[in-house]
Amino acid sequence: MTAVPTRRTDLSCTGSRRDDSGRVSVVLAIAALGILTVVALAFDGAGQLRALQRADNLASEAARTGGQSIDLATAIEGGPKQIDEPQARQAVAEYLAAAGASAHTVSFPVDDGETVVRVRVTVTYERSLLGLVGFDDTVNVTGEATARALTGGL
Numbered sequence: 001m002t003a004v005p006t007r008r009t010d011l012s013c014t015g016s017r018r019d020d021s022g023r024v025s026v027v028l029a030i031a032a033l034g035i036l037t038v039v040a041l042a043f044d045g046a047g048q049l050r051a052l053q054r055a056d057n058l059a060s061e062a063a064r065t066g067g068q069s070i071d072l073a074t075a076i077e078g079g080p081k082q083i084d085e086p087q088a089r090q091a092v093a094e095y096l097a098a099a100g101a102s103a104h105t106v107s108f109p110v111d112d113g114e115t116v117v118r119v120r121v122t123v124t125y126e127r128s129l130l131g132l133v134g135f136d137d138t139v140n141v142t143g144e145a146t147a148r149a150l151t152g153g154l
Helices: 023-067 072-076 085-099
Strands: 104-107 117-126 138-147
Touching (some): 023 085, 023 138, 085 117
Antiparallel strands (some): 117 138
């Protein structure tokens, strides 16, 4: 008599055979999607913060450039040093065009009786990974800064 190898099967309480094949693959796929989402959030979140910092820096430098545009005729006559609004708008636009940022607004609010230059710059960040998990491919971030014409010595 020869021995025939037998195959062991997992029987549940009802006596039927349980088939677990493929269940690990589904769990692994869900876990991989979760890990990809976390990595995408970290990567694109950092990129969005860099874009926000760039927008703030551009707005600050553009506001400083606009703040240097004073009304020379009034200043030379001994009058107050006031910002020349058309010249300041042009200086801000030229600076931002050279820096590669086109979406901006310039306003001239009055702060403590003095006209200041306020620049708001919008920068678009193109997401690299979050688009793969259903987020928009781009996000707009805005930076804002204010500058005033300095008078007197430092």
